[in-house]
Amino acid sequence: MENYTFRLPDVGEGVAEAEIVAWHVKIGDLIDEDQLMVDVMTDKATVEMTTPVAGRVIALHGEIGQRMPVGSVLIELDTNQNGLAPETAKAPPKEAPASKSVVAAPVAAAPVKSTSPAAPAKSEPARFAATRAPGDLPLAAPATRRRAYELGLPLQFVPGTGPGGRITAEDLNAYVAGTPAGASVQHHHAKREGITETRIVGLRRKIAENMQVSKRRIPHxxxxxxxxxxxxxxxxxxxxxxxxxxxxxxxxxxxxxxxxxxxxxxxxxxxxxxxxxxxxxxxxxxxxxxxxxxxxxxxxxxxxxxxxxxxxxxxxxxxxxxxxxxxxxxxxxxxxxxxxxxxxxxxxxxxxxxxxxxxxxxxxxxxxxxxxxxxxxxxxxxxxxxxxxxxxxxxxxxxxxxxxxxxxxxxxxxxxxxxxxxxxxx
Known part of the structure; x- marks a missing residue:
């Protein structure tokens, strides 16, 4: 096995670190030379990183939202033609998306956890299980995609009930509420006690940091x-x-x-x-x-x-x-x-x-x-x-x-x- 290590390059202008905002590959993928692998965000822009060699992905380093210093290892590839069997690879980062369609840069936020006392605990993992095969792009109208961006929800995990599996606005609302699309609601005025925790990453975090610096350092x-x-x-x-x-x-x-x-x-x-x-x-x-x-x-x-x-x-x-x-x-x-x-x-x-x-x-x-x-x-x-x-x-x-x-x-x-x-x- 011949390994190739891809490190975060120096993107210039004194940038010392960059934030991972989207993975476009997963462990076990066979990728070609110049294929898009990961998006990282610097102080001002999102930068797409491509691979200079072909090979099989055997390890990913860093989670979405994690800041990596220049020179740190991002991806390890097996460049041997036979590659490495996927089942022997390391486990992927816990927040790496299932396919390249999960997160599009720039990223507003990544959902971390949602809890609801009214729902059985065992049903929670099902909400976040992928509803389509890896590589299948989720279908949705632009307005639905925009609302998903604002909510910080990857559409890959939202079941679609429209034609051809299209995700409708009702599907997105049902996913946020934690109920199946089309399910009847018995009490229109029932209490809502669920809490959604969202990690602020990518562009949204950069906006927050810039606003904080401005208000802290400038007397307006x-x-x-x-x-x-x-x-x-x-x-x-x-x-x-x-x-x-x-x-x-x-x-x-x-x-x-x-x-x-x-x-x-x-x-x-x-x-x-x-x-x-x-x-x-x-x-x-x-x-x-x-x-x-x-x-x-x-x-x-x-x-x-x-x-x-x-x-x-x-x-x-x-x-x-x-x-x-x-x-x-x-x-x-x-x-x-x-x-x-x-x-x-x-x-x-x-x-x-x-x-x-x-x-x-x-x-x-x-x-x-x-x-x-x-x-x-x-x-x-x-x-x-x-x-x-x-x-x-x-x-x-x-x-x-x-x-x-x-x-x-x-x-x-x-x-x-x-x-x-x-x-x-x-």
Whole structure:
């Protein structure tokens, strides 16, 4: 038997460790050269690891959610043509999935244990037994897959009662409740006493850690102002009504991006990153805007670089491109790093106001909220206008309240009078 040991390689940029987020092979598998074996997550991106040799898997090291240092052994292969009989291999890690379809990177969470006093203990293992042969992909609608991601449930273990074994929303609900799909419920108001414990791993854990660092290390100061977007809304509708195929539809965010370009020269302290360990503030001439984006695995911040060099429609195209890449898990490391200020928006779910959390180590984040039509007093007359609150948070160590207010008022002027966005500044 000839053994080959695959170790976690150095992926660059000073990364000392990576977290295992998905196994794509199991002990006993015969794999080909360049076949995908495992996904690991670094500080910013999920990296797919492939094998440089062919062979049979004889050992896997590390569980999903475990952080492994660079150079540590991940996989052992028998490269002999005869291979190693599966029954003589070591037992796999207890959380390694049964097939490559169980966990897709990025991973939000991995279920650990579910207990319910009302259910017999002996029925619990059956819920987590695989319901299809290894290698069979579970069939489910995108909405069902998204809900499974949010719940941290591998669809491989959910029985499907739809056509061809498709997993329906009712199947997922029944699995979460611990009852067979289609089973009758005798008491509609019965007590629910089950507890589900979920280990937070992968992207969801990285999000939690980043939020914790931001709130612990940055003294946030939030400023909320009311914007009148009536004129901007009219301009946007007129431009989009042209329906030209050579340019994208405009949302509000490209206008905010161009407004920030006009302002950062006068307010360089908001287009900055603060290294609080060395007490160095780095202000940037180029504007690199992070776009807070919800993905199936959690919140990510892809970056539109050098916005100062982009026109309005180019901003819209780049924004759509990087956010799509993030949602599909295809964003590169460069597309997920280097932001100097962040825009965050929940669109119609934006609410009245918010207290956005700064994307550490930046010093400012801008959050447009929901658009509403309501009566306002304008030039002594009551008129129906399209209004929106804008919430912005600043690092109070770097940006004084007075400067933050001046910055938002200057932004308000540009957004409320959008013609100013297209005027060259002297």
């Amino acid at each position: 100061f939030t400023y909320v102002e009311e914007f009148d977007l009536t004129e901007l809304g009219r301009l946007r509708r007129e431009v989009n009504a042209e329906g030209r195929m050579d340019r994208p539809k405009l949302t509000l965010l490209p206008f905010f991006m161009r407004a920030l370009v006009s302002l950062v020269a006068d307010f360089p302290q908001v287009n900055a990153r603060y290294d609080d360990e060395t007490s160095i503030l780095r202000t940037y001439e180029g504007l690199h805007i992070g776009i807070a984006t919800q993905t199936p695995g959690g919140l990510m911040v892809p970056v539109v670089h050098h916005v100062e060099a982009l026109g309005l429609f180019e901003c819209a195209s780049e924004l759509a491109r990087v956010t799509k890449a993030a949602r599909e898990g295809k964003a590169t490391r460069d597309e997920l790093t280097g932001s100097t200020i962040t825009l965050t928006s929940l669109g119609a779910l934006g609410g009245v106001s918010a207290t956005p959390v700064i994307n550490y180590p930046e010093v400012a984040i801008i959050g447009p909220n929901k658009l509403v039509e309501r009566p306002v007093v304008l030039n002594g007359q009551v008129a129906v206008r399209t209004m929106m609150n804008l919430s912005a948070s600043f690092d109070h160590r770097i940006v004084d309240g007075y400067d933050a207010a001046r910055f938002i008022q200057a932004l308000k002027r540009l957004i409320e009078q959008p013609a100013l966005l297209f005027m060259d500044r002297a």
